[in-house]
Amino acid sequence: MEQTLRNIVAKIAEVPPDFAADASFREQLNVDSVRALEIVFEIEKTLAITVPEDRYDQVKTLNDLVSLVASIKR
């Protein structure tokens, strides 16, 4: 799953997919609010899940995103 999420982030942020899993989305990976929502949409579409809006702010890095999606899929 991490690779799937990594590829989605890399595609939308337009950065190479080998970024560090603890790299800050906002500051290091070009993920502003518009891109953050695009990433959420893409994840929901790809994994057929719903990410609750009140949890968006928990996600600062790929590690956070993997944890969040894992908790939703359980």
Added chain:
Amino acid sequence: MGRAGPDRPSPTGPGAPAPGEVHLWYAMPAAASDPGLLARYLALLQPEERDRHGKFTVERLRHEHLVARALVRTVLSSYLPGAPAAWRFRPGPHGRPELDPPQPLRFNLSHSGDLAICAVSGGAEVGVDVEPYARAEKILGLAGRVLSDRERTALPALGPEQALGRALTLWTLKEAYVKALGIGISVPLRSLSFSVGDGPIGLESELAPDEGSRWCFEVVDLLSHRVAVALAQPRGVLPKVRIWESAPLLRSVPASPAAARLPR
């Protein structure tokens, strides 16, 4: 502080923004390419800012961050007695940077590729957001998640071009508002409904009905970007927006009327 040269506080600053007034200062990161100038920008940063600067992995983002920090610092020095390198910041209750110690000004920063913008108020909470026109289509594609039912149902009657412009306006207003609140995007943007017409821009917030009476808003077009400002002032007032173009540490001039206009 106190030494001669362009790092010195400007003796001819615009004066603190009056109540109901927002000052916007914009810089164009692409115009700052001189290595000597960039070294001077880097020298303005506090150690923790320099650490953050060093962590950017994408060169363009690192550069935009540097110019934006230089812009904030030089703008603050045009109002307050202090050199650009002297300002210290701390995260506010929700992580938004605030001046430490507090000063009788509020500021907020937004950057989007070609433009960095710093909004300044005379003490009222202020938020700013900038997005290029080129992003309107992407934002319209997010309408289902971002716009309220009322905002969304108004789009088809506008026609394709105007709908793109409206989506951009609504997005930047929502972002400017949540940035003024300092709480990030955990506010469900669909719960916010803006009315954009000929009069003052209105806000209805499902979760906090009193909010609409506490804020006023304005939208400005600037060099192929839309810029929205939120200011904590009673509803029904249009904030007066004054705009300057800045090349940090080099010069600041009032924006030319050709560069900035009110789209409404």
